[in-house]
Amino acid sequence: MKRTTDGAGPAPLPPPAGVTAAAVFRPVRSGNAFEETVERLLQAIKLGVLDHGDRLPPERELAPLLGIGRVTLREAIHVLAQEGYVESRRGRSGGTFVVYRRPRPRQDDLRRAVAEMGDRLADTLTFRMAVETGAAQALAATALSADQRTLLRSRLAEVDAARPADYRRLDTVFHLTIAELTGSRLLADACADARMRVTDLLNAIPVLGPNIEHAAVQHAAIVDAILLGDPDAARAAVTEHLEATAALLRGFLT
Secondary structure (H helix, E strand, C coil): CCCCCCCCCCCCCCCHHHCCCCCCCCCCCHHHHHHHHHHHHHHHHHHCCCCCCCECCCHHHHHHHHCCCHHHHHHHHHHHHHCCCEEEECCCCCEEEECCCCCCCCHHHHHHHHHHHCCHHHHHHHHHHHHHHHHHHHHHCCCCCHHHHHHHHHHHHHHHCCCHHHHHHHHHHHHHHHHHHCCCHHHHHHHHHHHHHHHHHHHCCCCCHHHHHHHHHHHHHHHHHHHCCCHHHHHHHHHHHHHHHHHHHHHHHC
16 A cells, blocks of 8 residues: 655645534555545545535645555545446536535434444543543643634634524534644544544524524634633533534433
């Protein structure tokens, strides 16, 4: 399996379509290269890191990031094209584009997702609480550069201005950005994994106006705590935010 050999790992990927992708485009294991490549690409698509209409990074950039050869990457993309997630277009402005659209939320979808998780639901929510509060706490203890502070404010502005159809995707980007800005690849990976485990649940919840207004206040509190360098306040703000999401889930399940 072909990997970069300069000892520094793959070069950072420019964010596709203005969002972050580093947390999902990470090296796969050699024993299951094809299967994990499919998983990584689906994760990016289902989390909304790559949205409908976005173009996948070129093979010459994406293959090294995933630690695979182009043949394996092409095989994975071919499967996703067959299943209706992406399509390849020729020409000067061609490439591989996401065509998947997230379905409108239905209560039956939520019940189905919960049933599939079974006894793992409580464990999943605990895992998400641990890694996302930890990420915010760690970032608040970090001396952020001016560019990093600007990026965090930009992510907040994007989710605040999101249309209902884009809200879940931009909310995901906001939370993943916090983890990535810590500089810990392991923590960013864990937060992406935690978000992926609950994405079907979150996508099945209707986007409710009052909840979005409440979430906006909580998001602002998270960013304020991080920018003020207050780890305890950052942890508390994320805890309150995730507890509100859990309460909404319980409400739709009763």
